[in-house]
Amino acid sequence: GQQLNQSPQSMFIQEGEDVSMNCTSSSIFNTWLWYKQDPGEGPVLLIALYKAGELTSNGRLTAQFGTTRKDSFLNISASIPSDVGIYFCAGEDYGGSQGNLIFGKGTKLSVKP
């Protein structure tokens, strides 16, 4: 089946630093999404991308839908302690049913104050 490769697996950074993580796929997706998950909670959507090449920002977060439709990246600028958590990329494939998502394995972010 389809797989998403998300990297890095984990990051340990200093408060104020910028963060970059990415996802690559063996197949094309129509939509790319980035979620954040806090311990004991469900994923919360951060950014949704709908078109190849699209660059979207949400506060300090910026994400891009790769032009090949097989990759996406998420940047976090000027990290703060509350950015700690696990970040997941997910792709939606209209070849399946709308709303069915394929998830990456996540990037665990730790921020040192």
Added chain:
Amino acid sequence: NAGVTQTPKFQVLKTGQSMTLQCAQDMNHEYMSWYRQDPGMGLRLIHYSVGAGITDQGEVPNGYNVSRSTTEDFPLRLLSAAPSQTSVYFCASFPSGGVINEQFFGPGTRLTVL
């Protein structure tokens, strides 16, 4: 709106026992789905439903049954629990024909099978 609610929050079962994980949403969303999350893994789709009376299998459906008799509820049944089903289970919903950024996840049910 309460959003997507899941019960119970925690559950411990013995191998071979059966149980139902409950999921309800009050947003009149047509699409509902169940995912499982294992340590160090992303979420994997178990079953989904695009409306009352319609269900289909996701990536990892074996060992689970679902039904959708109402728009609001989408229970997940484990007929004979196995240790491999130890996981965190998330329910999600969004309006059919809507955009994916309207999808909401519940808080999860943490299941341990001994």
